[in-house]
Amino acid sequence: MSDRYCVFGNPVGHSKSPAIHALFARQTGEDIVYEALLAPRDGFADSVRAFVAAGGRGANVTVPFKEEAFRLCTQRSARAQLAGAVNTLSFAGGEIAGDNTDGAGLVRDLVFNLKTPLAGRRILLLGAGGAARGALGPILEREPEALVVANRTADRAEDLALHFAGFGPVRGCGFAELTGETFDVVINATSASLAGEVPPLPEGLFSPDALAYDMMYGRGDTVFLAHARQLGVPRLADGLGMLVEQAAEAFFVWRGVRPDTAPVLDQLRGA
């Protein structure tokens, strides 16, 4: 029988993870099945336990359960511990092991797929929610010149920067305090795009060869990328690459095999 994996979310019907993992399994010859499972908002832990009892080997976790998944784990990787959130669960011997592959996925997309080194560069991360939190450690590992976290609620950005202060040159602030600064990479980790909004950013933020990156993805430009395009920002990317890379990292955690992400990303973009 194939080994069973799934993604838990609510909602989860829109998830591309089953398609991505099916492509990984076909490419690597790993015998797995992977499905999307809707967990009730007040029933995440029960859903996980039922999946384990039915023989599940691992699961991804998406909105809104990443923090609850963190609390449910009996073991946590260092990067999950740092992020305070878990998107990858492994079940074995009665243990629930938690990992967080979101930040590693983002950095792989930036550095390898988009050929955008972070070392010595000035990076701006917009947002201070779960996705931003997962990204801070892996970005700082790349030794940027500066990482600024800016958020609508400035306190949250400042707290986050304080939490990661031991890992590199990071500072938190509100959007208005960015006036007069320029950045080589601007990453939108807010959910503003979901509401069709662009964070209120001062002019002149993008350096002449900057990359504008939106963790959100969809057909065509997100509102953030459309805004950056209008400003003449030369390089734009959405979060589909991050999604595929975090999935590949989860696949590696579970199976010890790293899939080739390029053909999978091509296929998803084609679709």
Ligand code: NDP
């Ligand atoms: P959270 O709900 O944890 O955080 C939301 C963040 O967005 C907060 O910082 C919030 O600010 C800010 N925000 C919300 N609305 C606005 C607005 N109108 N203007 C400015 N800021 C706003 O969400 P996540 O961190 O989990 O997700 C963030 C985004 O990243 C989502 O679009 C999600 O789809 C995407 N994502 C993509 C992944 C991928 O693989 N591509 C993986 C994970 C996430 P405040 O603190 O002030 O409320």
